[in-house]
Amino acid sequence: MAKLPIVTYPEPVLAQKAQPLAEITPEIETLIKDMIETMYESDGVGLAAPQVGKSIRLITLDETGPKERKNPTVLVNPEFVEQVGVKESEESCLSLPTFSCKVKRYERVTVKGLNEKGEAVEIQAEGLLAVILQHEIDHLEGKTLVDHASRLKRTMYDSKVKKWRKD
Numbered sequence: 001m002a003k004l005p006i007v008t009y010p011e012p013v014l015a016q017k018a019q020p021l022a023e024i025t026p027e028i029e030t031l032i033k034d035m036i037e038t039m040y041e042s043d044g045v046g047l048a049a050p051q052v053g054k055s056i057r058l059i060t061l062d063e064t065g066p067k068e069r070k071n072p073t074v075l076v077n078p079e080f081v082e083q084v085g086v087k088e089s090e091e092s093c094l095s096l097p098t099f100s101c102k103v104k105r106y107e108r109v110t111v112k113g114l115n116e117k118g119e120a121v122e123i124q125a126e127g128l129l130a131v132i133l134q135h136e137i138d139h140l141e142g143k144t145l146v147d148h149a150s151r152l153k154r155t156m157y158d159s160k161v162k163k164w165r166k167d
């Protein structure tokens, strides 16, 4: 397993709609293992393939976090089946260093997709797990937290990022 470099905003791949995955090839199996390793080693609870530069519909997550590592979960071609209620969550993102903002999310979601073996799975989630699923599936739509932030907050972050890239 290898830790992959994480793509950061405003790299174009983060703003692209990712393509469905037709087949879980050996290359994809390796990518899945590397993404889980990368997620844990970066201290994250979720990672979407565009964040490692691959514009495909694949996410990994583990709501128990990088210390416990109890529930590594893979979803290929995830889709919402149900979205219920409203909650506000404060979120950050591995692709947006130093950035965080409040996001309006559904309280409970049901997501279907395929697992790493290509088997159909359905996950019913609330709390942190529901937030992670919505955050990661946003990435597959080319959406990041800056798209949820106020215009002012986004503009301030944009100038911060511009300055980093110059230095």
Ligand SMILES: [Zn+2]
Residues within 6 Å of the ligand: 092, 093, 094, 095, 135, 139
């Ligand atoms: Zn993210």
